[in-house]
Amino acid sequence: MTPFAFENRIWDRAETTPRDRLMALQLQRLRRTVARVAEVPYYKEAFARSGITPRKIKSLDDLRRLPFTTKDDLRRYYPLGFLAVPTEKIVRIHGSSGTTGRPTFVAYTARDRDTWANLCARFLVAGGLRPEHLVQITFGYGLFTGGFGLHYGIEKVGAAIIPAAAGNTPRHLMLIQDLKPQVLVGTPSYSLQIAEVARAQGIDPRSLGLKFAHFGGEPWTEDMRVEIEREFGLLAFNNYGLSEVIGPGVSGECVARRGMHIQEDHFLVECVNPDTLEPVPEGENGELVFTSLTKEAFPIIRYRTRDIASLDSSPCPCRRTTVRMSRVVGRTDDMLIVRGVNVFPSQIEEALLRVEGTAPHYLIEVDRPGAMDMITVKVEMRAQDFSDEMRVMEALRERIDREIQSITGIRVNVELIMPQTLKRSIGKANRVIDHRREKGLI
């Protein structure tokens, strides 16, 4: 008997490399990467400023002597100033889903694309994918890395794909009913839209026959996992990545589901205090910083992700030797500072999902009408729980208010709204509107 929901299978022997060998490999690859970027204008300047040459990288600790890279640095060299190979070596360009203005572009050589497919295959197999499965992809295929990254990974494993892509939820539902995939791939929030459309048609999502799902691309909480698993009767796995680093495939959960294994033979990870940029102790939340070790077209040094998570290097029962990252609890740019208190949208999600009677659809609005910041949380009711009785609704509102206060320490305005009133997104859910930003107050 396996202690897990299904057999633990490992796709690539490299995932279980003993730590000492892994670290030797990392050092060798780091030195090669630093040499590779030395002629990229941004790094050339930054290395010259800090007196770094590739030969000065003697140990992995020397990573800390290298400059950080931020999204703004990438923007300054728009569109492809970070390219480290001649343009004829590029086989693909993707872009990050910037919410404002132009995307930032990233490029891949043929080898980068193969590496990417292999890294996606690793986490897919770690989370149960087998060649006999049929997978429905609900990610967009475009500049966003989600669709293509997962597609190549699934193909590499040898499973079959329904490349249904983003949007048109009724069609997704029809494909699931008619073709009976066992596996769903997409953002966690989008799966709930499929469930919603199913229910509206009188179909129980549990009857669809989905066995497990690989979700990523946006933050979600453990309570959201429970909600989705209950709704569909499936097992949900988390995977993480970002375009600047490679796309999906940076990390993913194994059958133990105790954090996402970071593919450390391809990426060095650091977890730093976002204000001081000093490392935080293991287990504490900090900003994740990644350095690519094998990328050719677009190597990246100490990229500040703005994602807040913690690291765990304790042994994992799955035998992989890599460090695991926790769920992303929020982004430094998503963190709401309200009346001096730091609040992450994920804390509000956690509170909402603890209260029976609300749907997992919500919107957080922040404003500063006078001198004080105000948060309003709009929460959809579930159709079956909607009541005309003021007293019932008020009691529910108060329960939500209490839960949010106990988790975040602050009081917010809770508005219960009618089912199906919040705008649904076909990709990454947008849970926060900060009116202070529109008004130029922050």
Ligand code: DLL
């Ligand atoms: O979202 C890559 C991806 C696609 C990962 C599909 C997994 C699955 P970007 O569009 O560049 O790339 O957005 C990256 O999304 O910095 C995180 O803030 C967030 N993110 C991605 N995966 C997770 C996750 C893709 N599992 C940004 N949990 C990242 C929380 C995630 N946040």
